[in-house]
Amino acid sequence: MEREAIISLRGIRSQFGQTVVHDNLDLDVWRGEVLGVVGGSGTGKSVLLRTIAGLRRPQAGTVHMFGIDATAANEEERAMLDRRTGVMFQDGALFSSLTVRENVEVPMRAVDGLTPKLRRALADLKISMSGLPWSAGDKYPSELSGGMRKRAGLARALALDPEIVFLDEPTAGLDPIGASEFDTLIKGLSRQLGLTVFLVTHDLDTLHATCDRIAVLAEKRVLVTGTMADMMKVDHPWVHEYFHGPRARAAMVAKDGNE
Numbered sequence: 001m002e003r004e005a006i007i008s009l010r011g012i013r014s015q016f017g018q019t020v021v022h023d024n025l026d027l028d029v030w031r032g033e034v035l036g037v038v039g040g041s042g043t044g045k046s047v048l049l050r051t052i053a054g055l056r057r058p059q060a061g062t063v064h065m066f067g068i069d070a071t072a073a074n075e076e077e078r079a080m081l082d083r084r085t086g087v088m089f090q091d092g093a094l095f096s097s098l099t100v101r102e103n104v105e106v107p108m109r110a111v112d113g114l115t116p117k118l119r120r121a122l123a124d125l126k127i128s129m130s131g132l133p134w135s136a137g138d139k140y141p142s143e144l145s146g147g148m149r150k151r152a153g154l155a156r157a158l159a160l161d162p163e164i165v166f167l168d169e170p171t172a173g174l175d176p177i178g179a180s181e182f183d184t185l186i187k188g189l190s191r192q193l194g195l196t197v198f199l200v201t202h203d204l205d206t207l208h209a210t211c212d213r214i215a216v217l218a219e220k221r222v223l224v225t226g227t228m229a230d231m232m233k234v235d236h237p238w239v240h241e242y243f244h245g246p247r248a249r250a251a252m253v254a255k256d257g258n259e
């Protein structure tokens with residue numbers, strides 16, 4: 001079957017003052033895949049996520065999403081791209097003065113013709129899909145555990161039935177059981193909804209459990225992409241250490257134990 005590049009980056013340059021974070025970076029993300037982005041601290045994983053999600057403009061290069069040049073999009077096209085994508089930030093980035101349900105309803109307010117009753121019902125559905133109990137809808141973020149806040153952030157990212165979701169370190173700060181449950185949730189949502197998932201992570205267990213493909217950021221670009229098996233054969237020092245180090249071995253043992 002022909003692969004469709006739902007996201008296509010060419011020649012991306014990201015710069016803050018004199019600091020060049022990305023230089024001539026290319027990447028394709030295939031429709032329906034879970035792509036895990038890894039790299040050393042400060043290699044620009046979050047900046048890349050923000051660039052693709054339209055939250056910052058690259059200094060050079062193009063971002064195509066759904067075949068549209070997002071870097072040249074007019075207001076109408078940008079709104080359409082925003083509707084077809086969802087973003088979940090590390091801490092959930094929820095509004096503290098709103099309940100979980102109200103947070104999930106925020107993106108829906110931009111959609112004409114949704115009555116408050118319908119918004120509420122849709123928000124409850126997303127809350128439930130994200131593995132939260134019904135009762136969580138009436139709670140404020142401060143009343144939730146870190147793991148529940150992440151799920152609430154995911155529910156909000158799913159609010160408009162996106163085709164792509166961006167997840168920034170979804171399992172950071174979760175205990176191993178919570179992290180593993182979140183991995184299962186992401187994989188399940190991707191498979192059931194045909195979602196494309198772009199996730200930034202340091203978590204080797206997440207790479208094993210959820211990702212179809214991995215992209216490694218190093219030397220200001222995407223150094224290599226491929227499956228976990230492909231990564232094991234890469235000779236670059238950082239990539240080798242990351243995928244063969246003691247943590248990698250532990251993650252591999254955990255994965256084999258679960259199969």
Ligand SMILES: Nc1ncnc2c1ncn2[C@@H]1O[C@H](COP(=O)(O)OP(=O)(O)OP(=O)(O)O)[C@@H](O)[C@H]1O
Binds near residue numbers: 047
């Ligand atoms: N708004 C900003 N202003 C100035 N520099 C920034 C800004 N955002 C990011 N940077 C710089 O860009 C580089 C990449 O940051 P980014 O957060 O994308 O790294 P990362 O790979 O996600 O790191 P980590 O794994 O530690 O989260 C860093 O050197 C950071 O200081």
